[in-house]
Amino acid sequence: MPVSKIDREKRAKCLAGTGVTKVFGVGNARNVAVDHVDFDFREGEIISIVGESGSGKTTLSKMILGLISVTEGEIEYQGKPRDIKSHAKKKEYWKGIQAIFQDPFSSYNMFNKIDSVLLDCINMRGGRSLPKAEKEAMMTEACSFVNLKYAELTNKYPFELSGGQMQRLMIARIFLLKPKILLADEPTSMIDACSRATILDMLLKLRDEINMTIIFITHDIGLAYYVSDMVYIMEQGKFVEVGTADEVILNPKADYTKRLISDVPKIHEEWDLSTV
Amino acid sequence: MKNQLKQVFHSPRFVIGFVIFVFMLGMAVLYPLLVPGDPLEMVASSSYPPGTYISLADTLESKQYGLDLDITATRLNKLISQEDKDAMVLWLTKYRGIAEEDIPVEDSVEMVHFWNEHYDPEVEQKGLTNAKRQYYRRLASRMATILETKDIIIATKNPETGALEESNTISFNTYTNVKDIASRRNFVLGTDNFGRDVLKELTHAVGTSLKMGLLAGVIATLIGLTLGLLSGYLGGLVDDIIMFVTNLFTVIPSFVLIILISFSVSQSARGVMLVGVIIGLTSWTWTTRSVRSQVISLRNRDHVNLSKLSGHSLPRIIVQDILPYIASYVVMALILQISSAILAEAQLSMLGLGPSTTKVATLGLMMNWAMTAQAPLAGRWWAFLPIILSIALITFSLNLMNTGLDQVFNPQLRD
Numbered sequence: 045m046p047v048s049k050i051d052r053e054k055r056a057k058c059l060a061g062t063g064v065t066k067v068f069g070v071g072n073a074r075n076v077a078v079d080h081v082d083f084d085f086r087e088g089e090i091i092s093i094v095g096e097s098g099s100g101k102t103t104l105s106k107m108i109l110g111l112i113s114v115t116e117g118e119i120e121y122q123g124k125p126r127d128i129k130s131h132a133k134k135k136e137y138w139k140g141i142q143a144i145f146q147d148p149f150s151s152y153n154m155f156n157k158i159d160s161v162l163l164d165c166i167n168m169r170g171g172r173s174l175p176k177a178e179k180e181a182m183m184t185e186a187c188s189f190v191n192l193k194y195a196e197l198t199n200k201y202p203f204e205l206s207g208g209q210m211q212r213l214m215i216a217r218i219f220l221l222k223p224k225i226l227l228a229d230e231p232t233s234m235i236d237a238c239s240r241a242t243i244l245d246m247l248l249k250l251r252d253e254i255n256m257t258i259i260f261i262t263h264d265i266g267l268a269y270y271v272s273d274m275v276y277i278m279e280q281g282k283f284v285e286v287g288t289a290d291e292v293i294l295n296p297k298a299d300y301t302k303r304l305i306s307d308v309p310k311i312h313e314e315w316d317l318s319t320v
Numbered sequence: 321m322k323n324q325l326k327q328v329f330h331s332p333r334f335v336i337g338f339v340i341f342v343f344m345l346g347m348a349v350l351y352p353l354l355v356p357g358d359p360l361e362m363v364a365s366s367s368y369p370p371g372t373y374i375s376l377a378d379t380l381e382s383k384q385y386g387l388d389l390d391i392t393a394t395r396l397n398k399l400i401s402q403e404d405k406d407a408m409v410l411w412l413t414k415y416r417g418i419a420e421e422d423i424p425v426e427d428s429v430e431m432v433h434f435w436n437e438h439y440d441p442e443v444e445q446k447g448l449t450n451a452k453r454q455y456y457r458r459l460a461s462r463m464a465t466i467l468e469t470k471d472i473i474i475a476t477k478n479p480e481t482g483a484l485e486e487s488n489t490i491s492f493n494t495y496t497n498v499k500d501i502a503s504r505r506n507f508v509l510g511t512d513n514f515g516r517d518v519l520k521e522l523t524h525a526v527g528t529s530l531k532m533g534l535l536a537g538v539i540a541t542l543i544g545l546t547l548g549l550l551s552g553y554l555g556g557l558v559d560d561i562i563m564f565v566t567n568l569f570t571v572i573p574s575f576v577l578i579i580l581i582s583f584s585v586s587q588s589a590r591g592v593m594l595v596g597v598i599i600g601l602t603s604w605t606w607t608t609r610s611v612r613s614q615v616i617s618l619r620n621r622d623h624v625n626l627s628k629l630s631g632h633s634l635p636r637i638i639v640q641d642i643l644p645y646i647a648s649y650v651v652m653a654l655i656l657q658i659s660s661a662i663l664a665e666a667q668l669s670m671l672g673l674g675p676s677t678t679k680v681a682t683l684g685l686m687m688n689w690a691m692t693a694q695a696p697l698a699g700r701w702w703a704f705l706p707i708i709l710s711i712a713l714i715t716f717s718l719n720l721m722n723t724g725l726d727q728v729f730n731p732q733l734r735d
């Protein structure tokens with residue numbers, strides 16, 4: 045289901061970066077994880093950032109989320125320089141941008157019950173003083189959106205769920221938070237193959253429901269082509285190719301992109317062999 | 321969590337440690353309840369070995385029973401020490417030229433007869449000092465009458481005439497039942513140099529030392545935990561400052577610090593709990609370091625990131641998302657801190673820098689008292705061995721519990 049071509053320039057800027065760089069360590073241990081990248085994400089787009097493991101995708105996403113500091117460069121949010129210096133400003137920013145992480149097994153505090161994860165989202169959207177019944181109705185709705193039963197989850201701990209269920213709970217969380225931007229960092233890479241398609245479908249359904257921008261991080265260029273409008277190819281901390289999904293994948297220019305694409309049929313051949 | 325608790329009690333090390341610890345704790349709690357009274361009361365006039373002590377006067381007045389037992393041999397064995405026997409054999413072989421095999425050392429009665437027959441003070445005793453000669457003379461006179469079992473006459477003074485009047489005779493087959501004697505006391509571990517009941521004192525000391533260790537351990541763990549959390553989670557300048565102070569405290573060995581502080585606090589103020597506070601204040605560094613390194617590995621975990629994205633404040637993240645993950649670790653650190661605080665107090669007291677008090681006993685103070693009274697030199701084992709054993713058992717049990725916990729919480733250590 046490739047998304048229809050859109051007139052990009054008409055869409056409002058929601059997140060843009062210039063020369064964004066992250067350097068870990070100093071001296072001999074100096075490691076440039078993200079190296080002067082520029083990006084321009086528009087409202088309502090699905091943007092894929094594609095690269096091999098270790099290319100700096102997670103580091104870039106943490107900078108975008110404001111979870112780690114930016115060594116160098118500027119990030120603009122909704123057309124203005126991003127200001128997340130104080131805790132209050134950060135909280136405001138996180139009302140607009142949320143994330144789903146790679147590893148569902150380490151994404152939850154294993155000492156807190158599932159209810160508290162969902163209640164946090166309601167509280168964050170100012171629903172702290174709502175009556176209990178209403179909160180429960182909201183949580184039930186969010187759970188049923190991702191085909192989970194709230195009644196079965198209440199009083200359970202996240203680690204009692206399967207990886208796929210945990211990732212669906214993450215989507216339920218986003219459903220409650222209704223952010224403008226969702227950053228999904230390889231949300232399907234750590235879960236079983238059967239659950240992958242479900243998760244993707246739910247993400248796309250959620251986008252239609254609350255009309256948000258999705259930054260989709262993946263190492264699978266086929267998947268990127270399948271879901272996205274814009275594709276950013278990342279190699280060793282740099283964007284080596286940027287364009288619409290059709291431009292980049294049907295007509296790749298960088299060698300790295302060509303290599304990534306040439307790997308895809310191979311994967312499918314293996315798949316076919318093993319399934320026949 | 322519940323599972324882990326169950327696993328803890330499946331770890332043999334933890335269970336053994338726990339049982340020993342509960343035994344020591346139970347002794348410290350229950351013994352004073354069962355045997356009330358001042359634990360430091362001086363009941364004896366000196367250090368006596370373990371045993372049941374009964375009043376001699378009471379034995380005379382108590383009911384008498386006649387038993388027909390042959391007690392000569394057992395009595396002699398008590399009355400003639402091995403030293404006496406060795407001396408006798410030496411004299412007989414040296415000055416009488418009797419072969420050692422011919423002397424009936426095994427049979428005490430025969431031995432006395434043999435000695436009385438062969439000893440002669442007139443024999444030339446070359447190479448014997450005058451003191452030794454006197455010793456043999458005294459020994460011989462004791463041996464001459466030792467086999468006689470004459471009745472003992474008890475006499476009282478007539479208050480008017482001042483003459484002695486026979487009031488009772490006690491023959492060697494007169495007995496009394498120990499139960500009939502009202503004035504008796506069982507000192508399971510004897511008495512110490514101040515004449516205190518060692519067992520009573522020891523249970524009291526175990527209790528005080530545990531309390532002191534707990535205080536020191538809690539202080540050290542709280543400081544170490546707070547600093548470790550802040551420095552690990554906040555990083556940057558806060559981390560630099562905290563690590564600088566921590567390194568400063570690490571470079572100066574904490575024991576030297578304890579000694580210096582203890583020394584500078586005036587004698588009168590140095591109570592048990594103050595010593596606990598001093599030990600606690602100087603031994604937090606390694607808790608800080610280890611908590612810090614745990615926190616550093618936790619702070620970038622995604623559950624912490626998710627908590628941030630949910631708008632949680634810094635204190636809430638530390639308490640809810642970091643602390644539970646290191647809680648088991650902190651408990652282990654606390655256990656080790658308690659154990660090392662008890663040891664530190666013992667060391668400090670041995671140097672005479674421990675609590676300065678005679679009102680309460682700690683394990684270290686009891687060791688110190690035993691040392692100043694030279695109990696080990698005098699062979700008064702009951703005054704120091706039980707203390708060493710208690711210190712060893714407490715620290716051993718705490719360390720066992722710690723390794724048991726470690727095995728449960730760090731599965732890669734399980735063998």
Ligand SMILES: Nc1ncnc2c1ncn2[C@@H]1O[C@H](COP(=O)(O)OP(=O)(O)O)[C@@H](O)[C@H]1O
Nearest residue numbers: 068075077095096097098099100101102103104
């Ligand atoms: N907290 C960190 N400290 C030091 N180096 C890091 C840290 N996080 C990531 N890196 C380094 O940054 C590089 C990019 O990592 P990452 O962003 O996780 O890649 P990706 O998500 O594309 O697999 C890697 O070389 C990694 O070792």
Ligand SMILES: [Mg+2]
Nearest residue numbers: 101102146230
């Ligand atoms: Mg990654």
